[in-house]
Amino acid sequence: MTDAEIRLAVLEELTSVAPDIDAEDVGPDDDLMQDLEIDSMDFLNLVSALHKRLGVDVPEADYPSLATITLATKYLSWRLRRT
Amino acid sequence: MAIFAMPSLGADMDAGKLVEWLVGPGDTVKRGDVVAVVETQKGAIEIEIFLDGVVERLEAELGATLPVGAPLATIRVKGEAIAADDAQPKAVVAEPKLAPPEQPVPPEQPAPAKVSDMPPVVRSMPAATPGVPAPSSPAARVLAAERGIDLSTLRGSGPMGAILLTDVQGTTVLSATSAKAEAPAPARKPGFDAQAMRVAIAAAMTRSKREIPHYYLSQTIDLQPATDWLAATNATRVPDKRLLMGALFVKAATLAATAVPELNGQYGEAGFRPSAGVHAGVAVALRGGGLIAPAIRDAETLNLDQTMTAMRDLVARARSGRLRSSEITDGTITISSMGETGADQLTAVIYPPQVAIVGVGAPVVRPWVIDGEILPRTLVTVTLSADHRVSDGRRGARFLAEINRVLQNPEAL
Numbered sequence: 001m002t003d004a005e006i007r008l009a010v011l012e013e014l015t016s017v018a019p020d021i022d023a024e025d026v027g028p029d030d031d032l033m034q035d036l037e038i039d040s041m042d043f044l045n046l047v048s049a050l051h052k053r054l055g056v057d058v059p060e061a062d063y064p065s066l067a068t069i070t071l072a073t074k075y076l077s078w079r080l081r082r083t
Numbered sequence: 084m085a086i087f088a089m090p091s092l093g094a095d096m097d098a099g100k101l102v103e104w105l106v107g108p109g110d111t112v113k114r115g116d117v118v119a120v121v122e123t124q125k126g127a128i129e130i131e132i133f134l135d136g137v138v139e140r141l142e143a144e145l146g147a148t149l150p151v152g153a154p155l156a157t158i159r160v161k162g163e164a165i166a167a168d169d170a171q172p173k174a175v176v177a178e179p180k181l182a183p184p185e186q187p188v189p190p191e192q193p194a195p196a197k198v199s200d201m202p203p204v205v206r207s208m209p210a211a212t213p214g215v216p217a218p219s220s221p222a223a224r225v226l227a228a229e230r231g232i233d234l235s236t237l238r239g240s241g242p243m244g245a246i247l248l249t250d251v252q253g254t255t256v257l258s259a260t261s262a263k264a265e266a267p268a269p270a271r272k273p274g275f276d277a278q279a280m281r282v283a284i285a286a287a288m289t290r291s292k293r294e295i296p297h298y299y300l301s302q303t304i305d306l307q308p309a310t311d312w313l314a315a316t317n318a319t320r321v322p323d324k325r326l327l328m329g330a331l332f333v334k335a336a337t338l339a340a341t342a343v344p345e346l347n348g349q350y351g352e353a354g355f356r357p358s359a360g361v362h363a364g365v366a367v368a369l370r371g372g373g374l375i376a377p378a379i380r381d382a383e384t385l386n387l388d389q390t391m392t393a394m395r396d397l398v399a400r401a402r403s404g405r406l407r408s409s410e411i412t413d414g415t416i417t418i419s420s421m422g423e424t425g426a427d428q429l430t431a432v433i434y435p436p437q438v439a440i441v442g443v444g445a446p447v448v449r450p451w452v453i454d455g456e457i458l459p460r461t462l463v464t465v466t467l468s469a470d471h472r473v474s475d476g477r478r479g480a481r482f483l484a485e486i487n488r489v490l491q492n493p494e495a496l
Contacts, residue, residue: 019403020370033424037370040327040423041398048322060317060325 001080006054007073013049014069018042028070056080084139085158087132091151092123092411093287093434099123100148101155110138112158117407119155124276124283125375126404128411135161280373291435295350296471299430302483304490305453306446306463312493328446329365329420330391332465334496336418336441337361337382337390339485345474346439346467346482347415355438355473360384364414364434365394367401376434377406378414387496421445428464438470441486 001009014032015023021036032038038046043063051057056079058066065075089099103120112118117129118138142154149155291297309331317325340347340361348357363382368374377400379385379393400406419431420443429442444464451460465486469479489496 018370037368039368040329041395044322044325044327045395045399047325051322057321060314 001054001077003073003077006076006080007069009053010050010069010072010076013046013053014038017045017049026069029068031067032069033067050076054080055083084163085134085136085160086142086154087118087134087156087158089121089143089149089151089153089155090130090408090412092121092125092128092408096123096125096151096283098148098150099128101143101145102127104141104145106138106156108138108140112136112138115409121408124279125411126401126406129405129407130155131408132158134158136163137161277372280369280375284374287434288432291433295433295435295438297433297468298471298476298479299466299468300476300479300483301428301430301464301466302480302487303462303464304487305451305460306490307460309490309493310446310461324388326387326391327394329422330387330394331490331493331496332420332441332443333363333365333379333382333394333418334385334387334390335486335489336416337363338489339482340416340439341383342485343474343478343482345478346469348438348473349415349436350438350470350473351436355470358415360415362413362415364417364437364440365397366417366419366431367398369402375401375406375411376414376417376419377401377410378417380409380413416440418443428466430466431468433468433470438473439482440468442466442468 011023011026014026015021018036018038026036030036032043032046043066047058047063047066054076056076058075058079062075066072089101092099099121100123101119102122104118105120106112106116106118112132113135114131114133116132118132119130120127121130122128136158139157139159141156143149143156306328309328313326313328313331320326340363344357345355347361348355350356360381361383362378362380364376364378366374366376377397379390379397382390382393385393397406397410414434414437416437417431417434417440419429419440421429423445425445427447428444431440431442433440442465444466446461446463448459449462450457451462452458453460465483467479467483469482
């Protein structure tokens with residue numbers, strides 16, 4: 001999977017768990033919690049969705065690595081290469 | 084015959100707009116069935132009926148904005164003979180539990196997003212007509228914009244000709260993506276009219292502050308045992324099965340409410356009526372402003388995992404604007420949590436006709452004394468706002484002590 005594909009997957013799952021957020025409004029470095037007002041429930045739903053979609057189970061300790069779309073892409077790409 | 088009337092969905096509702104009938108004349112209905120969808124200041128609410136019978140006639144037209152108490156349908160009550168023509172409706176079957184609104188119907192608020200404007204989902208629709216912009220998924224729009232592709236030149240493969248991410252990607256199909264069924268893009272975002280919701284909150288909170296003599300008690304609780312237990316538990320679970328601290332707070336408050344019944348119930352014209360079950364309202368903040376607190380019914384019967392599942396479901400439906408009328412009206416105590424970050428302390432305003440609300444601040448690591456030793460611990464400040472007409476500080480303190488006790492032994496939950 002290329003980084004562009006991972007990025008799209010994250011964006012798609014994000015707008016799926018938070019349908020009131022427009023993908024166009026999501027900046028690559030926006031903090032999901034601070035800037036986009038994603039709460040802990042939305043965030044957990046996003047982690048669940050990424051687990052189902054990409055097969056990557058993100059442990060709680062690594063949640064900060066998903067703080068922005070750019071960070072999440074980098075982290076998930078690294079996890080996918082290791083498997 | 085009985086009239087099924089527009090229910091009041093709380094102190095802050097005066098009128099609602101009928102946007103969908105889920106039953107028609109001749110249909111059999113039973114208590115608890117969702118029969119209509121009404122657009123309110125809290126979004127679209129599924130209205131449940133409170134009796135068993137057969138729908139005789141629909142009395143209200145789609146799109147009509149009707150005051151609370153206005154007839155929606157005539158119901159032939161179970162056991163009643165087929166309508167004699169002169170049978171006058173006997174009873175008004177509005178929401179049985181609530182006092183009528185006290186304020187006159189205000190000028191009509193701008194209506195929130197109308198469900199009736201949504202295109203019906205038709206499975207076998209052909210692709211979109213040329214010239215008419217087809218719906219597209221957010222991800223498809225993003226990719227199209229990135230690649231400079233004009234969406235109107237694409238043929239969508241989704242329902243109603245919706246352009247999906249895979250359509251934009253062309254022949255480069257990701258296996259993960261293609262396996263996932265993409266929902267059609269909604270015509271507009273599910274949502275709430277922020278201004279209408281503000282009016283609703285203003286009405287409820289003004290009434291609360293005018294009528295309810297609040298008293299407030301705060302207790303700082305050592306959350307370290309719960310934090311450690313939660314981290315260890317979640318480390319062994321896949322994301323779908325993980326718990327949030329918020330579920331522990333709801334569970335702890337529910338148990339405390341069963342121990343102090345003066346805080347669990349509703350205050351009506353006849354005074355306080357305690358509730359046998361704990362219908363735990365969970366305050367859900369909505370992006371763009373506003374707040375809604377639907378209730379988990381009989382929360383005392385749920386274990387921690389079930390509480391978490393119920394909260395997940397409730398939050399999802401609160402966000403998409405699809406709550407049931409009983410969830411809006413049945414709450415007997417509310418829990419409002421700051422979440423993981425934010426202010427240390429949250430002193431909340433009681434949601435009438437309830438008599439107590441629990442405000443949970445954001446957990447923070449602070450020095451704490453245990454056995455004469457200063458240790459860094461995760462602490463949380465829990466604040467009870469309660470109705471002095473019903474309870475006193477001593478009982479309120481008992482409630483907070485119970486929450487503390489429960490959170491010191493999270494493995495017992």
